[in-house]
Amino acid sequence: VMVWLRRTTHYLFIVVVAVNSTLLTINAGDYIFYTDWMWTSFVVFSISQSTMLAVGAIYYMLFTGVPGTATYYATIMTIYTWVAKGAWFALGYPYDFIVVPVWIPSAMLLDLTYWATRRNKHAAIIIGGTLVGLSLPLFNMVNLLLIRDPLEVAFKYPRPTLPAHMTPIEPQVGKFYNSPVALGAGAGAVLTVPIAALGAKLNTWTYRWMAA
Numbered sequence: 001v002m003v004w005l006r007r008t009t010h011y012l013f014i015v016v017v018a019v020n021s022t023l024l025t026i027n028a029g030d031y032i033f034y035t036d037w038m039w040t041s042f043v044v045f046s047i048s049q050s051t052m053l054a055v056g057a058i059y060y061m062l063f064t065g066v067p068g069t070a071t072y073y074a075t076i077m078t079i080y081t082w083v084a085k086g087a088w089f090a091l092g093y094p095y096d097f098i099v100v101p102v103w104i105p106s107a108m109l110l111d112l113t114y115w116a117t118r119r120n121k122h123a124a125i126i127i128g129g130t131l132v133g134l135s136l137p138l139f140n141m142v143n144l145l146l147i148r149d150p151l152e153v154a155f156k157y158p159r160p161t162l163p164a165h166m167t168p169i170e171p172q173v174g175k176f177y178n179s180p181v182a183l184g185a186g187a188g189a190v191l192t193v194p195i196a197a198l199g200a201k202l203n204t205w206t207y208r209w210m211a212a
Contacts (some may be wrong), residue, residue, distance in 0.1 A: 024124035042144075046137040046184030047191055053077070054132050054192045055199035057107050058124060062203050074107035102139040106132045118122050121200055129196035133188030137181045 013022075057070035078100060085098045110128040118125035 010044040042137075042180040043184045043187065046140065047188050049140070050106065050133045050136040050192045051101070051187040053106060053136065053198040054104050054110070057110055058128065058196045058199040059202045061111065061114060061124070062121060062200055065119060067111045067119065070107040070110045070114070071104060074103035077103050099144065102136070102143045105139050106136045109135055125196045125200055126193055129193040130189045132196070133190070133192035134185045137184035137188060141181045149195050
């Protein structure tokens with residue numbers, strides 16, 4: 001019975017987090033339509049996606065103890081989100097309405113860290129978490145560059161309007177301190193590590209629950 005409960009809990013967790021990742025993507029991933037706030041939203045999006053990936057992927061990876069499961073986890077998230085993308089497209093929204101985040105390469109870096117350090121949990125948290133936070137904004141910006149006419153698509157759909165005093169000044173994106181990739185990567189690298197530690201701690205709680 002305990003083996004069955006363990007496997008059921010294991011797979012249920014994967015499904016729950018994957019579905020939640022889809023919902024978070026729909027909410028945080030439409031930053032491309034907030035054209036005035038696009039770069040600010042991209043930073044928030046980067047932090048939310050990197051921390052969400054880290055907490056689930058490291059939990060799953062440490063639960064199995066097998067390098068490669070973080071990438072498997074990210075693949076599940078990607079598939080769920082593409083299903084959601086297809087559902088919105090079927091409702092009449094444009095193909096680019098939801099931008100599917102690029103989780104898989106960052107998860108591969110987490111797996112690589114775990115494998116290269118001979119399955120060292122603390123190295124996976126510190127080094128792997130940092131790599132996830134650093135890499136995800138970069139991969140997602142490359143992904144955005146490949147999207148067809150995002151601004152043209154955005155202007156065809158209504159979006160929230162802001163009062164004059166809240167209208168932001170367009171940032172100098174080329175400068176490091178105003179770069180959404182640099183800011184998202186810097187903040188993500190700092191915040192993803194403690195969130196990865198939380199994912200690792202969830203294993204302790206899971207094992208205690210199974211042993212009770």
